[in-house]
Amino acid sequence: MAVTGVELSSARLQRNRRSGVLKRLMSDYGQEVVVFAAIITLFVVVTMINPRFVSANNLTSIFAGNAYIAVAAIGMSMVIITGNIDVSVGALIGVLATISGTLAVAGYPIWVAWFLPVLVGMAINAVIGVLVAYAKIPSIVVTLGALSILRGGLISVTGGTWISNLPPDFLIAQKRLLGVPVPLIAMVVLTLAAAAWMRYFAFGRSLYALGGNPEAAVASGIPAERRTVAVFIIHGFFAGLATILFATQLQVIQSTVPPNLELTIITAAVIGGASILGGSGTVVGSTLAAILFAAIGSALIFTNVSAYWFRAVIGLLILATVLADMLRRQRST
Amino acid sequence: MGRTLLSALLALSLSTGLGHAASPWTGGDDLPTNPLACDATPAKAAPKPYDGGQPSKAPDRKGKTLNVVDVPKLVGIGYFNATSKGIADAAKEMGTMKAKTDGPSKANIDDQITLIDNYITSGVDGILFAANDPVAISPVLKKALQAGINVVGYDANSEPGARQWFVNQAEFNGIAKTMVDSMAAEIGEEGAFAIVTSTFTTPNQARWIAEMAAYQKKCHPKMKWLETVEAQEDNILSFNQSNTLINKYGDELKGIFGMTSVATPAAADAVTQAKKCGQVAVVGLATPNAMKPYVSSGCVKSVVLWNPVDLGYAAAYVLRAVADGTLQPGATSVKAGRLGELKVINGSEVLLGSPTVFTKDNINNFDF
Amino acid sequence: MTLRSFIRHETLLALLLALVLVVLSLQSDKFLTVQNLLNQGRLMTETGLIAIAMTFVIATGGIDLSVGSILGLSAILTGVFWQNVGLPLSVTAVAAIAVGTIAGLVNGIIITRFKVPPLIATLATLALYRGLAEGISQARSVRGYPEWFYVLGQGSVLGVPTQLWILLLAAVTASILLAYTRYGRTVYVIGSNEVTARFSGLSVEGTKLALYTASGFTAAVAAVIFVSRVSTTRSDMGTGIELDAITAVVLGGTSIFGGRGTVLGTVIGLCLIQALKNGLLLAGVKGDGTIMLIGAVLILAILASNLFERSGPR
The missing domain is CATH 3.40.50.2300 (Response regulator)
Structure with missing residues (x-):
């Protein structure tokens, strides 16, 4: 399996040497370009049918309302790039949101309510990372187990009581900075920062090596175990930040595990180009994919597609994106 | 390939949509409806013999724990x-x-x-x-x-x-009447509204929607149903779906029905954050604790629930x-x-x- | 070396199962009764069938997340073909299974022909097939099947639940296929090293195509059994069953990276989960506590087996 990843990344390196901006863009960011083109096409087509689609309000809903998915997908992409996966992230966000809301209502300072859950998320994921890296348990096994433990734990502790009476200052996701919704700013800043870190910093680049060819990475002196734990902790950090956006969007917190959230986040990461074989993908792609899904959900309502066929159309569009990317790769090699 | 498949799918959806004309509203089931009278006349209860089951050889549990x-x-x-x-x-x-x-x-x-x-x-x-x-x-x-x-x-x-x-x-037709009457009182007899439900397969919600359709047709014929959207039991999704409805219909949308205790507070939050309180009414089934912020702020007038x-x-x-x-x-x-x-x-x-x-x-x- | 490690994990797991059975039977005298155990067999058949096919898929280093959606689609079609198209029920069951098999074939084609990684391919079809189920059914249920149909899901043959015979047959056939045939060896070779498999002239694509098709087939059979057991169809049937099946498979010792795993291990894993769910409940533990414990057992079982072997996966 790892071999394919190496083949892909070495092919990528070779292609980099060719000239031509467009070609280089395509070969470096092929999947990102495909997803971006899909977003543009979607916006153009839907706007022709119903111009209200691109009203400021609707754009805000699409971007700000789903920013937490994009932020969580950043960390997920990193995990997937190193050849791991995490199916427990939805349950984790549910647990952290409950902690956050409980702290806020109990009268702790707002910043404690925001950032203590981030630390808890990092701590939980550190345990997951240690089990994956040092105990050599496959990540899907550890996170399947963690999913059960977090979900069961949340229900038995809260019993599903809703959290309301949240202090107004706590609701950061509803605020605007210079007229721009905070979730949108968070999404853009975090995506760009993570992308730059993964491209220009040795640590970030080592993740690709780790996912693409673990043996070679270790041989070249990358501490594989420590990096794996670090990636999970970083993933926990982004899940924690996603939780802040998630928990502060409404005046009430549901304190349950959001249904199928992990699937949405994983789908965003992989459709955005994070290869499940490890070794390739970018966080820009996962954010674009998260935007694409949010836009599709909204577009289907705007274009009056029968609500019974929503999920079929979404599935078809995901499949079309995947196939388009594969055809592009086959043609370019 | 994607395009042909997509158009085939859309054609299929259109044709099946026509095939199921049982409930005029998306999300209702196709069981017979029994709308109540438009005024407060109670429904005539048709006497019906006991149709429940019986346990076999149940021990005598009288007075026992x-x-x-x-x-x-x-x-x-x-x-x-x-x-x-x-x-x-x-x-x-x-x-x-x-x-x-x-x-x-x-x-x-x-x-x-x-x-x-x-x-x-x-x-x-x-x-x-x-x-x-x-x-x-x-x-x-x-x-x-x-x-x-x-x-x-x-x-x-x-x-x-x-x-x-x-x-x-509460009987399905009773809930339907209370909901539609409350909505009519808030948005008028010619207002347009949309519905946010959990899933179309949830039996209680499907039954209420079908009864609401029947009652609206009978007693508030000029009100306009726009559409029904699914939002699982997920409050952020309910919030996003409500936002999309508000953005899509603009001033045409006068009211949103929340069909679950999850959807109703989320719809109210969407209306609040869109600064549409007073312009878009939210009527729905919900628990009081989740609705307190919206009711105290005056954004939601009434919440229906047993x-x-x-x-x-x-x-x-x-x-x-x-x-x-x-x-x-x-x-x-x-x-x-x-x-x-x-x-x-x-x-x-x-x-x-x-x-x-x-x-x-x-x-x-x-x-x- | 590999054969030895299979036996290791399974022995460990079997011992654990025995321990769990003993402990739980001490907690409740209603647990270790023939009637209860047979009934548990009835309840785990659908997950079991899917897990058996999933064992093969995971042993090649692949995964199939779309099985729950194929189950939903086939269940809906059983009802729709019967009620709306008006075919006899026996024909519709076969037709629904055929469609489920084709859905599996489509997965296989996307994976082998278009080279889409299995996780991504089946993540996409997970959404697509569930969507088709919902669209075709228009959220309507089909009910009121003839009595004979319920024999499959609610009846018994020779005192044993009908579907348990099917599960047994599937488990035995699959064990033999995986352990003793050329086909089974091909599965392991693909899972250990796909390039080697290709160079040694094995039909990698053909084998994978057959596996994903078989996975669709078993999901569809599970669908018909499920409909017969609960006597109705709904488009949300089988949601999340893929994770239950995967849990049983990996608990059973199949490596998620491919190359090792046995059907016997999967069956023991399946029984262990079911025994915990049932026995803990009878012992007075509530559902949320049980799922926490199953999560912990999953991690600890793999951890223990890694420690024993000292040569964990990767």
Whole structure:
């Protein structure tokens, strides 16, 4: 399996040497370009049918309302790039949101309510990372187990009581900075920062090596175990930040595990180009994919597609994106 | 390839859409509807013989301590917390019932069936249930009856023959009338509205939507239904869907119905954040605790719901009465502790009463 | 070396299962009865069938997340073909299974022809097939099947639940296929090293195509059994069953990276999960506590087996 990843990344390196901006863009960011083109096409087509689609309000809903998915997908992409996966992230966000809301209502300072859950998320994921890296348990096994433990734990502790009476200052996701919704700013800043870190910093680049060819990475002196734990902790950090956006969007917190959230986040990461074989993908792609899904959900309502066929159309569009990317790769090699 | 498939799919959806013309609104089921009169005339109750089931060889449980399990649709949502509290209250009050709530963590028909099956093996005296699917749950409930267990449903029914009694929180057409009348009062007789529901496969929601369609056609013919969207039991998704509806229809949209206790507060939040309070009305089923912020701010005028604590409480008392033999087929009423006498309807159902409408004046008196 | 490690994990797991059975039977005298155990077999058949096919898929280093959606689609079609198209029920069951098989074939084609990684391919079809189920059914249920149909899901043959015979047959056939045939060896070789498999002239694509098709087929058979057991169809049937099946498979010792795993291990894993769910409930533990414990057992079982072997996966 790892071999394919190496083949892909070495092919990528070779292609980099060719000239031509467009070609280089395509070969470096092929999947990102495909997803971006899909977003543009979607916006153009839907706007022709119903111009209200691109009203400021609707754009805000699409971007700000789903920013937490994009932020969580950043960390997920990193995990997937190193050849791991995490199916427990939805349950984790549910647990952290409950902690956050409980702290806020109990009268702790707002910043404690925001950032203590981030630390808890990092701590939980550190345990997951240690089990994956040092105990050599496959990540899907550890996170399947963690999913059960977090979900069961949340229900038995809260019993599903809703959290309301949240202090107004706590609701950061509803605020605007210079007229721009905070979730949108968070999404853009975090995506760009993570992308730059993964491209220009040795640590970030080592993740690709780790996912693409673990043996070679270790041989070249990358501490594989420590990096794996670090990636999970970083993933926990982004899940924690996603939780802040998630928990502060409404005046009430549901304190349950959001249904199928992990699937949405994983789908965003992989459709955005994070290869499940490890070794390739970018966080820009996962954010674009998260935007694409949010836009599709909204577009289907705007274009009056029968609500019974929503999920079929979404599935078809995901499949079309995947196939388009594969055809592009086959043609370019 | 994608395009041909997509267009084929759209054509298919269009054709099947035409094929199912049973309910004019998306999300309703195709069972017959029975809209109430437009004024306050109560519906004429057609007398119906008892159609519930009977446990076979049930031991005499009169006055004995009952070991009861309550299996709601799912655990971890406010609504079923409240019913569970009601059951616990009743058990404590009676002193002769040991009740415990255990349900699936997702509203999943299979998990619920497995749980009930295991509790039959464990040898409980009584089962209280709220069905995720009326038909799917029936075989396992019949098995419980055969094992001599007393079976009483609440909130969401099974097939009548699979349980002894069902505590009906409010009749479907009654809820439909209250909801549509409240909406008409807020947005006028010619207003347009949309619906946010959980999923189209959820039986109670589908039934309410079908009854609302029938009642609106009969009593508020000029109101305009725009569309129904699904939002699972997910409050952020409900919020996003409500936002999309507001953005899509602009000033045309005058009201949103929330069909679940999850969707209604999220719709209210969407309206609040869009600064549309007073322009877009939110009417829906919800628990008061989740709705307090929106009702106190004046954004939501009225919330419709029976009291789920009372619902659980009544279900526990009905189970006690069945086990004691004081509630027999053919009875016309049953005593339920502090709720007094409850009426028997539809052969084998016990009616909790009319739904409560929570407003700014009374919402702070409720805590569930 | 590999054969030895299979036996290791399975022996460990079997011991654990025995321990769990003993402990749980001490907690409740209703647990270790023939009737209860047979009934548990009835309840785990659908997950079991899917897990058996999933064992093969995971042993090649692949995964199939779309099985729950194929189950939903086939269940809906059983009802729709019967009620709306008006075919006899026996024909519709076969037709629904055929469609489920084709859905599996489509997965296989996307994976082998278009070279889409299995996780992504089946993540996409997970959404697509569930969507088709919802669209075709228009959220309507089909109920009121003839009595004979319920024999499959609710009846018994020779005192044993009908579907348990099917599960047994599937488990035995699959065990033999995986352990003793050329086909089974091909599965392991693909899972250990796909390039080697290709160079040694094994039909990698053909084998994978057959596996994903078989996975669709078993999901569809599970669908018909499920419909017969609960006597109705709904488009949300089988949601999340893929994770239950995967849990059983990996608990059973199949490596998620491919190359090792046995059907016997999967069956023991399946029984262990079911025994915990049932036995803990009978012992008075609530559902949320049980799922926490199953999560912990999953992690600890793999951890223990890694410690024993000292040569964990990767």
